[in-house]
Amino acid sequence: MDQLPSKEQIRQWITDNPGLASKRDIAKAFSIKGGPARIELKRLLKEMEQEGGIQKRKRQFREAGTLPPVSILRLLPPDAAGDLFARPNEWEGEDAPLIHVIARTGDPALGQGDRILARLEKVEGEAHAYEARLIRKLGTSAIRVLGIFRRSHEGGRILPIDKGADKEWRVPPGLTLEAEDGELVEAEQAGPKRLGLPSARIVARLGDPSGPKAVSLIAIHQHGIPDQFPEAVLAEADRAEPVTLGDREDLRHLDLVTIDPVDARDRDDAVLAIPDTDPGNAGGFHLWVAIADVAHYVTPGSALDREARKRGNSTYFPDRVVPMLPDVLSGDLCSLHEAVDRPCMAVCITIDAQGGKRGHRFTRGLMRSRGSLHYGQVQAAIDGAVEPKLEPLMDSVIRPLYAAYAALKHARAVRQPLELDLPERKIILSDEGKVLSVAFRERFDAHKLIEEAMVLANVCAAEELIRLKRPLLFRIHEEPSQEKLDALREVAEASGFTLAKGQVLKTAHLNRLLAQAEGTDQDELINITTLRSMTQAYYSPQNFGHFGLALRNYAHFTSPIRRYSDLIVHRALIAGHGWGADGLSAWDVENLDETAKLISDSERRSMAAERDTIDRYLASYLSDRVGQTFTGRVSGVQKFGLFVKLDETGADGLVPIREVGREFFFFDADSQTLTGADTGLTIGPGARVTVRLAEAVPVTGGLLLELIEIDGGALPAPKRGKAGQGRGPRKPARAAIAKRKVVRKRH
Incomplete structure (x- = not known):
């Protein structure tokens, strides 16, 4: 044609041909040839872009406010009906269009946060603007960051709250979600990586980072822990009703009781010990362990089941719990x-007077707890301070339980599981979320009694399912690697102890090491180092044993309210005994490997979130004491500094290498020591230190310390000539390094 098309004609053609919208395609469509005409078309398209009528992206033009026919999408949580929706991964402006993802047979499973490449079709008259059909799954959502937003005239920046994060993120105008300056926000990477600061879009505003109980909220978002139940899940839980006896065994005549922490949020296990009247088992017991029947309410393939599997477990913080199941179940109908x-x-377990298991019997029943007790009051009762509530239970419940525990304790001593002694910290908060105190939890025989009963019940569950030849999830704990054992041996020898070498490792060998350290200054160090040498436990359909507990067959059976693994074991028992249609499904069996990985990963996610939360609360507690001195012990050594565990709170802080001393330090990775180039001072794990708190950052949980004294004495001054005076740490000459012999100090 002899003349250029009008702007309206170009706009209409782009709308009708979204996949062929480059400048070359437009020129071809309107028969525009020759240099001058193409230059004029380029000017016209530029003008339309500036007017906002069209947008250009990667050499393609499209109608303003629309999406290309093939786009990258970010999936949102399912709605109440279970339908999947998405938003475009990249969008300029505040109101990104909503997209309904139409699943087809054979498509992979999709969930919140996944990124997909999809073909889009615009729709009219719906709440969503587009329908999408999957081309392929790209993986999980873009890189996410949690931080403090600082507003500027160019949008703003995000200061990440992660320890060690040293780069800020730039938030362009239009992607700030109208966040306020100083607000805690969650954001994700926006666009490809380029030189300079990475770009981010804010996806959630979380409020004042110093507000009450914001600490656990930070961990929830930072670690991606689902804390909101979909409407379909809540609706399903609300329809649940109490259970009647039916075909169940009636156990309501048994004096079962629950014994939990005083602040327990759910009660999923009850116990009872009945002396065995069989003359052939003098001094033995019938030990009952009854566990909440969560499988009755959370059936395979239900909305509750899908959500519980995704969460994997409950996550516990000092101020809240993020439960695996809605409260109507976890706090009421399932709670004993x-x-x-x-x-x-x-399960009714018959044990002999030495705690050996003679047999067991599983049943699906209906029970009625005689008492919701807590550890402190039970221990006080057995020690002589009996509350009126416990007086009727002393002879029938409390004393028999302790007698059965004495037998189980004997069996434990023979088995020799790993005997770590690591006190647990407890954060006491005010109603406003302020840390009032940090203490170490008391540990009574009442705790150990319940632990031994639960371990034995878990063993019985594993053995029963092996006998029935039913698939299940084992709890696996493999023995430590040779490298970690060598590192533990180095620390032990540097502390003056020995760890057996050249034989098959057993927990008994590690217990002998722990016994050597008991009561010495190195007690806590050896316990922590031994713990760090262990592999992480996990779930698997294959049985590789449990090294730490010194058990060949072990599965989790006792906490289905807060662990999905236990629910799988319950279903396997139901299916194996024919106790109902809510047993392990064919889908459960087919996907056991994937389930094992999912819940192992979610367990580690929860542990990291809980640990980070404790660190932040401790930093908040100590933030008013910056400048004060504390005693502690070196818990780790790296070339960049020392980690110190403070005696008073158990908090961990870092002494940067620049604060260790005014000389160069050699780092020996094998012995985990730093040795001064001038003084020969050697610092290793376990050294007693006095430090000054230089900085406490509640939002990251970071503590920076300055070293004042080591092993009761001041840091020795380095010997230097005039050239070295007043200059701080310096690196020795290469020849001096080659000749130097690192001296390892025994503490």
């Missing part, structure tokens, strides 16, 4: 509250 009928999965 006092004096109410509750469905249960129970």
Whole structure:
């Protein structure tokens, strides 16, 4: 044609041909040839772009406010009906269009946060603007960051709250979600990486970072822990009703009780010990362990089941719990509250006077707890301070339980599981979320009694399912690697102890090392180092044993309210005994490997979130004491500095290498020591130190310390000539390094 098309004609053609919208395609469509005409078309397209009528991206033009026919999308949580929706991964402006993702047979499973490449079709008259059909799954969502937003005239910046994060993120105008200056925000990477600061879009505003109880909220978002139940899940839980006896075994005549922490949020296990009247088992017991029957309410393939599998476990913080199941189940219908009928999965275990297991029997029953007790009051009762509530239970419940525990304790001593002694910290908060105190939890025989009963019940569950030849998830803990054992041996020898070498490692060998250190200054160090040498436990359909507990067959059975693994074991028992249609499904069996990985990963996610939360609360607690001195012990050594565990709170802080001393330090990775180039001072794990708190950052949980004294004495001054005076740490000449012999100090 002899003349250029009008702007309206170009706009209409781009709308009708979204996949062929480059400048070359437009020129071809309107028969524009020759240099001058193409230059004029380029000017016209530029003018339309500036007017906002069209947008250009990667050499393609499209109608303003629309998406290309093939786009990258970010999936949102399913709605109440279970339908999947998405937003475009990249969008300029505040109101990104909503996209309904139409699943087809054979498509892979998709969930919140996944990124997909999809073909789009615009729709009219719907709440969503587009329908999408999957081309391929690209993986999880873009890189996410949690931080403090600082507003500027060019949008703003995000200061990450992660320890060690040293780069800020730039937030362009239009991607700030109208966040306020100083607000805690969650953002994700926007666009490809380029030189300079990475670009981000804010996806959630989380409020004042110093506000009450913001600490656990930070961990929840930072680690991606789902804390909001979909409407479909809540609706399903609300429809649940109490269970009647039916075909269940009636256990309501048994004096079962629950014993939990005083602040327990759920009660999923009850116990009872009955002396065995069989003359052939003098001094033995029938030990009952009854567990909440979660499988009755959370059936395979239900909305509750899908959500519980995704969460994997409950996550516990000092100020809140993020439960695996909605509260109507976890806090009520599944919880074994006092004096109410509750469905249960129970095992009656016969033990002899030495705690050896003679047999067991599983059943699906209905129970009624005689008492919701806590560890402190039970221990006080056995020690002589009996509360009126416990007086009727002393002869029938409390004393027999402790007698059965004495037998189990004997069996434990023979088995020799790993005997680590690591005190647990407890953060005490005010109603406003302020840290009032940090203490170490008391540990009573009442705790150990319940632990031994639960371990034995878990063993019985594994053995029962092996006998029935039913698939299950084992709890696996493999023995430590040779490298980690060598590192533990180095620390032990540097502390004056020995760890057996050249034989098959057993927990008994590690217990002998722990016994050597007990009561010495190195006690805590050896316990922590031994713990760090262990592999992480995990779940698997294959059985590789449990090294730490010194058990060949072990599965989790006792906490289905807060662990999905236990629910799988319950279903396997139901299926194996034919106790109902809510047993392990064919889908459960087919996907056991994937389930094992999912819940192992979610367990580690929760542990990291809980640990980070404790660190932040401790930093908040100490933030008013910057400048004060504390005693502690070196818990780790790296070439960049020393990690110190403070005696008072158990908090961990870093002494940067620049604060260790005014000389160069050699780092020996094998012995985990730093040695001064001038003084020969050697610092290793376990050294007693006095430090000054230089900085405490609650939002990251970081503590920076300055070293003042080591092993009760001041740091020795380096010997230098005039050239070295007043210059701080310096690196020795290469020849001096080659000749130097690192001296390892025994503490």
